[in-house]
Amino acid sequence: MMKKIILALAFSGILLAGCGSGNATKDSSSAKEDTAKITAVGSTALQPLVDAAQESYTQDHPNVQISVQGGGSGTGLSQVESGSVEIGNSDVFAEEKDGVDASKLVDHKVAVVGFVPVVNKDVGVKDITKQQLIDIFTGKIKNWNELGGKDEAIQVVNRASGSGTRATFEKWGLDGKEPIQSQEQDSSGTVKKIVAQTPGAISYLALSYVDDSLQALQLDGVTANDKNITTNKWTIWSYEHMYTNGKPEKALADFLKYMTSDDIQSGPVKELGYLPITSMKVERSSDGTVK
The missing domain is CATH 3.40.190.10 (Periplasmic binding protein-like II)
Structure with a gap:
């Protein structure tokens, strides 16, 4: 009788060990699948x-x-x-x-995401027409005093070729016009810093980058905000x-x-x-x- 009990316990132990091994393998596999x-x-x-x-x-x-x-x-x-x-x-x-x-x-x-033309806060201009924006980026307007601002040369800052921000701005802000040759930057963060620190500077940024260090421009009296973007009244998005x-x-x-x-x-x-x-x-x- 004692031998039968011992054998039964031993067999149960084998079964339990087998089950435990299976669970461990499953847990390990699951953990591996979750790793990426x-x-x-x-x-x-x-x-x-x-x-x-x-x-x-x-x-x-x-x-x-x-x-x-x-x-x-x-x-x-x-x-x-x-x-x-x-x-x-x-x-x-x-x-x-x-x-x-x-x-x-x-x-x-x-x-x-909406994109907006931004300028250094000292230029003295807050609202321009879309045609004036095109004229700035194509080099026809060269000084802020032509737009009622300071007597200060316009410094255009562009994103580099290949930038989606640049492609969107050129397509919807400049009506497909090619901007003049100017300094180009690879990141929105760098553009933001340069425009904020450079007198007369203008560029463009996603609204997610715009803060009080810059002046966002209105176009034809329209502000780049959520309401105007959702209805396409502001088209640069x-x-x-x-x-x-x-x-x-x-x-x-x-x-x-x-x-x-x-x-x-x-x-x-x-x-x-x-x-x-x-x-x-x-x-x-x-x-x-x-x-």
């Missing part, structure tokens, strides 16, 4: 929002590492297409970028895209879903000067058609 490294590169206009989202997301998902870098929309699109990064952040549709095969990419629109090379899966898909969640859309999107996708009263396609 995601790199998002591109638009500096979108960078503050993605930075804010990744901070809160990784707090709840400690096994996921997310790196957010600038470089401009063109860089983001080319790197995600080549497979160098998981996400390409862009202010423009992939179809608008030369050399990018948009058919390989999946678009995830996460917000809307774009979607903020996060492109992936093919359909995202696992942690990448979950993070992109998080970008459009209520937590982000009603929190950092509004707090940082962007507009939620759902607030738009119009829709714009890649060919510029608005409906």
Whole structure:
């Protein structure tokens, strides 16, 4: 009888050990699946929002590492297409970028951003016409006194070629006109600092970068604000895209879903000067058609 009991206990122990080993393997596999490294590169206009989202997301998902870098929309699109990064952040549709095969990419629109011409606060001008804006950036107007401001030479600051901010501004602010040769900067943060510190300077920024260190210009009496952007009364705006090379899966898909969640859309999107996708009263396609 004693031998039977011992054998039964031993057999039970084997079964329990086997079950424990199976659970350990399952837990280990699950933990491995939750571990991911995601790199998002591109638009500096979108960078503050993605930075804010990744901070809160990784707090709840400690096994996921997310790196957010600038470089401009063109860089983001080319790197995600080549497979160098998981996400390409862009202010423009992939179809608008030369050399990018948009058919390989999946678009995830996460917000809307308005862009506005900004000047050094000492120029003495707050409202100009759209034609005057075009004349400034094409070199026809050279001094702020021609617009009722200070007798001060206009210093144009541009974003570098490949910037989605520049492409959006040229398309909707300059009606497609090519700006004059001037100093060019790779990031919105640098542009903001230069305009704030340089007498007579003018450039353009996403609203998420504008603060009291700069003067945002009105165009034809229209202010760049949420209400005017949602109705297209202020036309210099774009979607903020996060492109992936093919359909995202696992942690990448979950993070992109998080970008459009209520937590982000009603929190950092509004707090940082962007507009939620759902607030738009119009829709714009890649060919510029608005409906």
